[in-house]
Every structure is written in structure tokens, then in C-alpha cells.
Amino acid sequence: DGGITQSPKYLFRKEGQNVTLSCEQNLNHDAMYWYRQDPGQGLRLIYYSQIVNDFQKGDIAEGYSVSREKKESFPLTVTSAQKNPTAFYLCASSIGGHSSYEQYFGPGTRLTVT
Amino acid sequence: AQSVAQPEDQVNVAEGNPLTVKCTYSVSGNPYLFWYVQYPNRGLQFLLKYITGDNLVKGSYGFEAEFNKSQTSFHLKKPSALVSDSALYFCAVRDGPNDYKLSFGAGTTVTVRA
Numbered sequence: 001d002g003g004i005t006q007s008p009k010y011l012f013r014k015e016g017q018n019v020t021l022s023c024e025q026n027l028n029h030d031a032m033y034w035y036r037q038d039p040g041q042g043l044r045l046i047y048y049s050q051i052v053n054d055f056q057k058g059d060i061a062e063g064y065s066v067s068r069e070k071k072e073s074f075p076l077t078v079t080s081a082q083k084n085p086t087a088f089y090l091c092a093s094s095i096g097g098h099s100s101y102e103q104y105f106g107p108g109t110r111l112t113v114t
Numbered sequence: 115a116q117s118v119a120q121p122e123d124q125v126n127v128a129e130g131n132p133l134t135v136k137c138t139y140s141v142s143g144n145p146y147l148f149w150y151v152q153y154p155n156r157g158l159q160f161l162l163k164y165i166t167g168d169n170l171v172k173g174s175y176g177f178e179a180e181f182n183k184s185q186t187s188f189h190l191k192k193p194s195a196l197v198s199d200s201a202l203y204f205c206a207v208r209d210g211p212n213d214y215k216l217s218f219g220a221g222t223t224v225t226v227r228a
Contacts, residue, residue: 006157040221041220042219048214048215050214058215088155090158102163105150105158105159108156108157110155
């Protein structure tokens with residue numbers, strides 16, 4: 001998990017509340033990504049950012065929002081509009097651009113909404 | 115659109131026996147292929163990748179994978195499995211240098227019995 005931190009490890013929220021998940025990297029990577037993991041479905045891309053102050057929707061962006069004000073940070077907000085927010089959320093980073101470099105993943109945040 | 119299939123939800127092998135985890139992919143251009151491993155409640159760890167060159171690539175922890183263009187496959191192999199190899203394995207594909215997104219398979223749970 002080296003170089004990417006996600007906090008908190010476990011997060012509990014009541015339905016209807018927005019919640020922000022933290023992701024920080026010290027790898028000097030340009031690109032950062034947010035994925036959602038559900039049992040038996042692999043990882044699905046929520047948002048990604050190739051450069052500061054720019055980001056794009058992934059495959060399942062509805063009900064989520066992000067910001068990229070600093071190279072090191074890419075927080076994800078799970079809004080009350082997300083119908084099924086309970087999941088394991090993974091942040092990743094890579095050198096970025098048109099490169100063949102692999103993505104490095106953080107340890108994840110398990111969000112439970114009741 | 116790119117996609118990955120991991121046809122086996124689970125693979126069970128005895129310690130010391132060969133381990134194979136299957137992966138097939140679909141992309142419109144040249145595939146960039148990756149294997150990751152995930153231990154319970156952890157992030158993903160990179161194992162190996164194929165970008166170009168030799169079809170047999172070697173990675174971490176004694177794993178290797180063989181790229182087969184005609185069969186659009188990228189199976190992960192280990193000659194002699196260890197109990198500590200028990201984990202969830204993901205294959206991922208990217209559509210060459212012009213696509214920033216990784217598409218993941220649903221994952222294969224490997225159990226190595228002593």
C-alpha cells in the first residue's frame with residue numbers, strides 16, 4: 001500500500017448524510033483514481049484525475065463528487081443521492097499520462113450506511 | 115469498450131502444486147494487461163504486467179503470466195503454490211496508451227490447502 005493513505009479505515013454514516021473519504025499520496029504521481037468494490041463485481045471506476053484541477057467521470061459517477069486542488073490529494077464525497085453507498089472504496093494513483101505504468105492502491109475505506 | 119473475464123470464481127489447489135488463474139480480455143487496440151492480488155480488507159498489490167515484448171512475463175512472489183494474442187488470454191501461473199498465496203486475484207486491461215482507464219475482472223479467489 002506504500003505511499004497512498006486512505007482515512008478512515010472504517011466509516012459509518014446514517015442514510016441521507018454526505019460523507020467525504022480522504023486519499024493522499026506522496027509518490028508524486030499525476031494521476032489518481034477512485035474505485036468502488038462490491039463482492040463478486042471486481043472494481044468499478046468512479047472518478048479519475050490526470051492532473052490538478054481536472055477530473056473525469058468513470059463508469060459509476062452518479063451520486064459521487066470529487067475535487068483535485070492539490071497533486072497529493074483526491075477526496076471523494078459520497079452524497080445522499082448515491083442509492084447504495086455501502087461498499088469498500090479504493091483510491092489509486094499512477095505516474096499518469098500516456099504511459100504503461102501500473103496503478104498503486106491505498107488500503108481502502110469500508111463505508112457502511114444504515 | 116474494453117472488458118475482462120475471469121471465468122473461475124474460485125480455484126483450489128494443494129500446496130506445492132501448480133497454480134493457474136485464468137483471464138481473457140477484449141480491447142479494440144493493443145492491450146496493456148495487469149494482475150493484482152488482494153488480501154482481506156486490504157488494497158490491491160501489483161503483481162505483473164504485459165505491455166509489449168516477450169509473451170511470458172515474470173512478476174512478484176514467483177508469479178508469471180503468459181500473453182496469448184490469438185486466444186486473447188493472459189493467464190496467471192505459479193509453478194508451486196504456497197498457503198500464503200491464498201487471496202483474491204484480479205486481472206485488468208487497459209486499451210493501450212490512449213486510454214487512462216483500467217477495466218477489472220470480477221476476481222478469482224484462490225485457496226491453497228496445506
